[in-house]
Amino acid sequence: MKLKSLLSATALAMLPLGGSMAFAEDLPPCDNCSDEMVLMSWGGAYQASQVAAYAEPYAKLTGVKVTWDEGSNEAIAKMRAASEAGNMTYSLVDVEGPDSQRACDEGLAEEIDFDKDLAAGADGTPASKDFGAAMINECFVPQIVFSTTFGYRTDVKEWNGKVPEDLCAIFDLETFPGMRALEKRPKKNLEWALLCDGVPKEELYTVLSSEGGVDRALAKLDTIKDQVVWWSAGAETPQLLADGEVVMGSTYNGRLFSAIVEQNQPIAMLWDWQVFDFDGWVVPKGQDEAQKNRVMHFLNFATDTQRLADQAKYISYGPARASSQPLVSKHATLGIDMAPYMPTNPANQKNYLVNNIEWWADNQDAVEVAFQNWLSK
């Protein structure tokens, strides 16, 4: 597993370090650049961490006006619509790894020359080496490693003091009765269903590719289908858990972190078989030159070693640069140690999956149709 070295590096290197101030002299001048940018991201706690870590510092240094669009869950549709209309209104778009693959495959995103376009690491490592395994295709500038995992309520009377310890508690309605929240997409759900149907990790995608593999996963999901609330935005699960509407549910680990640590909800994490994924930027094709210059200038700043490390102080996602990892330490306002909440912490990654981007890029279209049809039956 290529990702493994990166993951363990994050976990080991949680040393406190200060000094994240950015000064104007650090920034190279930007020639022929527009003074506005439209950034598309996910909203919520994640976008807030981006604003605090680099968008606001950049705006302060340069006086550029930054507009946010919270449309990342429909990023490809919006980019495609803008591209067909011949008017690319977005400067930079935050997408998950698989979506970046799609944008790249469909020619919607610019290809990035890592060593030329991006800053070298603080220790001088060239960007392409610093990002390492996180570079999943030539259009994608990774920012963070995140995981999709489960949270459960710690005060469910019906469970008689039992606590879910492994993933398959999701499918165990007898020991752990109550509603569950799952994402309204096939990805991850199918893998989890197969894991709990007795398929070993190594054979997951062989089974999924084989005839009837997807149906087998859906049949497993059928066993809990009427006990599931389907979510499409990452913020829904923490809300549903906090309201007591569901007793367990999947979401991004940073969202659960906010609910548990910042809002003190009676929720705990179930890290078993968390799925690792990357999130990062793509530069949409079809921008005029001044706009593109501005974006590349910002991108260079926003993905340097210090800025990526800064972001991890606001949300518990691991920075995608190896050189940023030693700089991640304590939460920016709460002052707590971030390590136990990082998906990359060894204690949290006894069992894990890494999103198989190639398989999903190839099979997304077919599986998505099967899943949505299954859902509406």
Place this chain on the structure above:
Amino acid sequence: MLAADGTPLKQSLNRALRRQKLRALLLIAPLLIFVLVTFIAPIGDMLFRSVENDIVADTLPHTVAALAGWNAESGTPPEEPVYRALASDLMVAVAEKTHTQLGTRLNYEDSGFSSLLRGTGRDVDNMGEDVTKALVAVDPVWDEPATWTSLLGDPAWITAQANWAKAGDKSPEPPFVLSTAAQQSLPATSAAYGDFARVMQTVKNDSPTEKRPWNLVAVGLTEDLRTNPAAADAFGPEWQPRLAAIVAAEQAGAIPTTGFAAAFAESDKAWATARPWSVIKVFSPRFTSGYFLNAVDLKMTPEGIAPRADSERVYIMLFLRTMVLSLAITGTCILLGYPVAWLLANLQPRTANLLMILVLLPFWTSLLVRTSAWKVLLQQQGVINDLLVWSSLVADSNRLVLINNQTGTIIAMTHILLPFMILPLYSVMKTIPPSYLRAAKSLGATDWTAFWRVYFPQSIPGIGAGSILVFILAIGYYITPELVGGAKGVFISNRIAYHIGTSLNWGLAAALGSLLLIVVLVLYWVYDRIVGIDNVKLG
């Protein structure tokens, strides 16, 4: 009859009227243009996508032409030239990154096509590699990109290119032109090389003089020389020995005859069957009924129209569900709205005004706020369930499921659409003189008879107007079912939104949208025939 100026009266009257009409038209012109530009045109453009199908013919032009002679019903895969055509189309498509879009398009019709094209797209580059190698073994000069440009390029282009290279400025390289000699005596080579040079120059921003051509070009050259060993005569003396060497190697059996059919089958065994080819052939026309068929759970096959597999049949069910739920919502709106409207129409004006504000207040509140409020009220740990448990009507372990199902959709949408029922009802009831009821009663009618025989018939136009408003609004509703409907309480519009935003199947979304529009128009027409649109009063 003549007017004062001697023209016929009719004519001069017409002229005066025309001027008046023109002035009226000018007055409404801003609105008309606004509606045309911002409403009709985009909708028309969107709906057009439901039949538009350029992508197959645009991405696979050679394949579509080659498939013309193949019988899709034969059940056997096509001949070698078709595979060759697909290889050359795919080389271009992979460079332009359009093969993934085509895969997505054909995946709508045949699940698995997307992965098939993506996988083969990765392999197609290596097909025919052995021919290129054999050619280089015959003469290393074929490994030089410039060899090919000087063999196949037009002399005028070669000069222009050399001048451009010498100038070294930033202007783009002159577009590659094939020589007439090459086109006539080496047709397969020229066709492949023409594609290659165009892709290099327009997509990759590279010069064909610096890039090794595709294997397809080498395959084309060996094939041209096999069919026409005398082709070398068309070229200058320096080419004669080089081309003759290939012919000799060819006759000595040193050049492999690539089977593209075998190479495709090796990449994915599906290519050795008739299925993917019949899908390409069936969907090669520039206009298709495929999206509309899909929208009613059918699909097009070489044998004709056939129903989709059981697991894929969802749209008819969704249309029916939308109808039934919208009818239920309209019904509950009538039941709840009628008494309120009656109260409003018959109370003292001061109290009635207060009540009217209560009706209008939610109307002025954001739709999202109201829907979110229903989420809080209806959920299992929500206000309504808490009250029911507190009053011991419902056991704590047995809380009602009021949200994320059809119940949730009906409750929330009834509330949201209620004002659209109450307001027309109220304005109609306002016009019914109370003296009619008094007269009926004074003639001996009971309260019920007076209401049912005298009052109710007069309020029917209000019910009609309210129902038509509520029903048509409900049938196209999207955000409320999305938020409170869960998986089972969503409408066809949610599916349309899904295809626009997530699956990106805009053609199907447009077809579903068109069908929804047609359904509404038909219902409107039926309503007009039964109730009569003239009987509908909004006040």
